Amino acid sequence: MKTALLVIDIQKDYFPNGRFPLVEPLAAAQKAYMLLQCFREHGGRHIHIQHISLEPDAAFFIRGDGGSDIHDAVAHFEGEPIVYKHYPNAFRETSLLEILKEWGIERVVISGMMTHLCVDATARAAFDLGFKVIVAADACATRDLTYGDTLVPAEYVHKAFLAALKSYGDVMKSDDVIALLADEMYVNRKSP
Numbered sequence: 278m279k280t281a282l283l284v285i286d287i288q289k290d291y292f293p294n295g296r297f298p299l300v301e302p303l304a305a306a307q308k309a310y311m312l313l314q315c316f317r318e319h320g321g322r323h324i325h326i327q328h329i330s331l332e333p334d335a336a337f338f339i340r341g342d343g344g345s346d347i348h349d350a351v352a353h354f355e356g357e358p359i360v361y362k363h364y365p366n367a368f369r370e371t372s373l374l375e376i377l378k379e380w381g382i383e384r385v386v387i388s389g390m391m392t393h394l395c396v397d398a399t400a401r402a403a404f405d406l407g408f409k410v411i412v413a414a415d416a417c418a419t420r421d422l423t424y425g426d427t428l429v430p431a432e433y434v435h436k437a438f439l440a441a442l443k444s445y446g447d448v449m450k451s452d453d454v455i456a457l458l459a460d461e462m463y464v465n466r467k468s469p
Contacts (some may be wrong), residue, residue, distance in 0.1 A: 278383045278384050278409065278461065279322075279380065279381050279382050279383050279384070280321065280322070280382065280383070280384045280385070280386060280458065281321070281322040281323060281324060281377060281380060281382045281384075281385055281386070282312055282313065282316045282321060282322070282323040282324070282385075282386045282388065283323075283324055283326060283367065283373075283385055283386065283387050283388065283389065283399065284309055284312075284313060284323065284324070284325050284326065284351055284388055284389055285326045285367060285387065285388065285389025285390065285395050285396060285399060286326060286327065286328045286338075286389050286390045286391070286395050287302075287305075287306050287309055287347060287348050287350065287351045287388075287389055287390055288327060288328065288338060288344065288345055288346060288347055288348060288390075289343060289344045289345070289346050289347075289348050290337040290338055290344035290345065291348075291390050291391075291418070292306075292348060295337070295344050296336060296337035296339075296344050297336065297337040297338075297420075298420075299390060299391060299418045299419060299420045299431070300418065300419065300420055300421065300430075300431035300432070301418055301431075302348075302390065302418045303350065304415075304418070305388075305390065305415065305416055305417055305418035306348055306350035306351055306416075306418075307350060308388070308413065308415045308416035308451040309350075309351050309388040309389065309413070309416040309451075310350055310351050311416075311451055311455070312386065312388055312413055312416055312451050312454060312455065313351055313388075315455050315458070317354075319458075321458075322380050322382060323357065323358075324357075324358045324359070324360055324373065324376065325347055325351070325353045325357060325358070325359045325360070326359070326360045326361075326362055326367045326371075326373070326389070326395075326399075327345070327347055327353075327359060327360070327361050327362070328345070328361075328362050328363070328395065329345055329361055329362075329363060330345075330363070331363045347359075358376060360372060360373045360376070364398075365394045365395045365397075365398035365399070366395075366398040366399055366401075366402045367395065367398075367399040367402075368399065368402045368403070368406065369402075374406060377408070382408065383408065383409060384408060384409035384410070384411065385403050385408050385409075385410055385411070386411045386412075386413055386454055387399060387400050387403070387410065387411065387412045387413065387417075388413045388416035388417060388451075389416070389417055390417065390418050390419070391417075391418065391419040391420060392417040392418065392419040392434065392435045392438045392439065393419050393422065393434050393435070393437075393438045394419075396412065396417050396438070396442075397438050397441075397442065400412055400442050400445055400446065401442075401445055403445075403446075404445040404446060409446060410442075410445050410446025410447070411446055411447045411448075411449055411454055411457075412439065412442050412446060412447070412448045412449070413449065413450070413451045413454050414435075414439050414448050414449065414450055415450050415451050416451050417435070417439075418431075418435070419431050419434050419435045419438070420434070421434070422434050
């Protein structure tokens with residue numbers, strides 16, 4: 278099955294000293310890097326997705342501000358595809374769908390930030406567009422949320438959204454994603 282990796286919004290503003298830091302972003306970025314390197318080393322298709330705010334009074338991901346840059350942990354290499362988005366859903370008003378169709382992609386592996394927003398919106402849209410979906414659970418990060426007077430810790434936000442995304446595809450650890458892809462590549466090489 279032709280698979281592409283999406284690396285969503287792993288940008289400097291989400292890290293310590295950024296404008297909108299998440300909980301444990303570096304740990305998630307390191308897992309995303311592991312996936313990214315696997316795809317790079319084996320010639321797999323992968324796309325960086327970078328959010329740039331269109332709001333004139335945006336608090337983060339401001340065009341031209343260093344905080345909107347892709348974090349060094351998953352550095353974008355020259356020549357690698359990059360999609361710029363302005364909404365949580367990476368398919369909305371971008372070239373992402375056209376790129377994936379051009380490549381003949383049937384399945385997407387999703388990593389990135391934030392689990393409860395852009396990862397969630399993109400995974401659901403990918404499913405609705407007919408792609409098989411894998412969310413690399415440990416390659417995603419989020420933040421604490423509040424509802425009324427209740428503080429919902431990032432760990433619970435993350436797990437709740439991953440639990441819901443199991444209705445749209447597979448939710449797996451990065452090591453398991455790599456093992457699955459390696460097994461598929463082995464089977465495809467052995468097939469006549």
